[in-house]
Amino acid sequence: MKIVLRVDASLQMGTGHVMRCLTLANALKQQGNKCEFICREHAGNLIGHIRSQGFDVHELPSTGSIAIDGPVLAHAAWLGATQEEDAQQCTSIIRQLKPDWLIVDHYALDARWEAALAAYYRKLMVIDDLADRPHISDLLLDQTFGRDASDYAPWTPQTCTLLCGSQFSLLRPEFAALRDFSLERRRNPQLQHLLITMGGVDKDNATGKILQALKNTDLPADCHFSVVMGSTAPWLAEVQQLAGKMPWPTTVKVGISDMAQLMAESDLAIGAAGATSWERCCLGLPTIMVVLADNQALAAQILDNAQAVIKLALDEQLASELEQIVSTLTHDSNRLESMTEHAKNITDGTGCQHVARQLNVLSQI
Numbered sequence: 001m002k003i004v005l006r007v008d009a010s011l012q013m014g015t016g017h018v019m020r021c022l023t024l025a026n027a028l029k030q031q032g033n034k035c036e037f038i039c040r041e042h043a044g045n046l047i048g049h050i051r052s053q054g055f056d057v058h059e060l061p062s063t064g065s066i067a068i069d070g071p072v073l074a075h076a077a078w079l080g081a082t083q084e085e086d087a088q089q090c091t092s093i094i095r096q097l098k099p100d101w102l103i104v105d106h107y108a109l110d111a112r113w114e115a116a117l118a119a120y121y122r123k124l125m126v127i128d129d130l131a132d133r134p135h136i137s138d139l140l141l142d143q144t145f146g147r148d149a150s151d152y153a154p155w156t157p158q159t160c161t162l163l164c165g166s167q168f169s170l171l172r173p174e175f176a177a178l179r180d181f182s183l184e185r186r187r188n189p190q191l192q193h194l195l196i197t198m199g200g201v202d203k204d205n206a207t208g209k210i211l212q213a214l215k216n217t218d219l220p221a222d223c224h225f226s227v228v229m230g231s232t233a234p235w236l237a238e239v240q241q242l243a244g245k246m247p248w249p250t251t252v253k254v255g256i257s258d259m260a261q262l263m264a265e266s267d268l269a270i271g272a273a274g275a276t277s278w279e280r281c282c283l284g285l286p287t288i289m290v291v292l293a294d295n296q297a298l299a300a301q302i303l304d305n306a307q308a309v310i311k312l313a314l315d316e317q318l319a320s321e322l323e324q325i326v327s328t329l330t331h332d333s334n335r336l337e338s339m340t341e342h343a344k345n346i347t348d349g350t351g352c353q354h355v356a357r358q359l360n361v362l363s364q365i
């Protein structure tokens with residue numbers, strides 16, 4: 001099959017949409033399919049990273065426009081153009097490629113954009129988390145834990161195949177491969193290795209705020225921190241300076257390729273809600289989850305209710321609340337074990353294979 005993926009990354013929207021699309025594209029590529037991307041040149045884009053993975057990328061110019069056409073979507077400003085403009089720019093690309101599947105992962109696009117391009121693709125897949133706008137998709141994926149297909153009944157055709165729930169989460173194969181090792185080492189847990197990962201961009205420097213808040217906690221003296229950041233993170237230099245002043249050895253890792261191994265070898269994560277939530281759950285990694293955007297709140301609350309994470313707000317109570325949570329986890333290994341037990345039931349890491357298989361099945365119809 002020939003597959004085109006329309007997805008963006010930017011300082012505003014982060015990197016998660018591109019990363020999960022890359023995971024799916026790699027799985028489809030391994031099956032012998034041809035995948036190409038269409039991305040806008042936003043500040044903080046991952047076009048170079050996508051190409052480094054061996055995929056062709058068709059670039060759309062960054063205009064900085066926030067003009068809106070028709071009903072306003074909650075994330076319309078993320079597109080950098082109107083839906084009509086974006087569709088016009090994509091038309092020549094998609095018309096030439098004639099894809100069997102067009103896959104779109106973008107909160108700022110809906111059925112208007114999809115319909116404008118309908119003559120040039122055979123089938124449409126939408127990746128979403130919000131259930132807040134109409135689509136004309138043949139297949140829709142929402143990997144949110146607890147998401148029910150009925151949430152999309154008002155937004156999709158009756159003929160649309162709906163894959164809803166964290167069992168379909170798009171994780172790279174190394175997470176499933178390291179699952180047994182990660183779960184085994186969490187027996188009789190101790191807090192010695194703390195992982196801090198606030199997203200590939202972290203435009204508001206949540207990482208720095210977390211590190212400052214951790215200074216007053218009673219973590220063990222032999223603890224050490226790993227901080228993961230993307231190469232486009234605007235606060236990278238400041239975080240690197242702060243890391244050198246921490247009471248515990250703190251290493252800042254940039255653009256790493258072994259996240260699964262790093263998670264498996266960590267005892268506790270302080271991480272942003274978002275796509276990496278499912279990676280941590282797959283490996284049973286206890287997590288203090290920080291909500292950085294409104295669209296992350298639902299998933300974070302559901303995971304907190306399931307006792308798989310402890311939700312934390314990035315507000316004026318951050319330092320005191322984090323100090324209390326860390327103190328509890330430092331002195332209560334049972335709580336860490338309980339979080340692992342609940343987290344590991346969220347997803348087993350094989351969702352990407354299920355999704356790729358469904359794409360192949362539906363392509364025959």
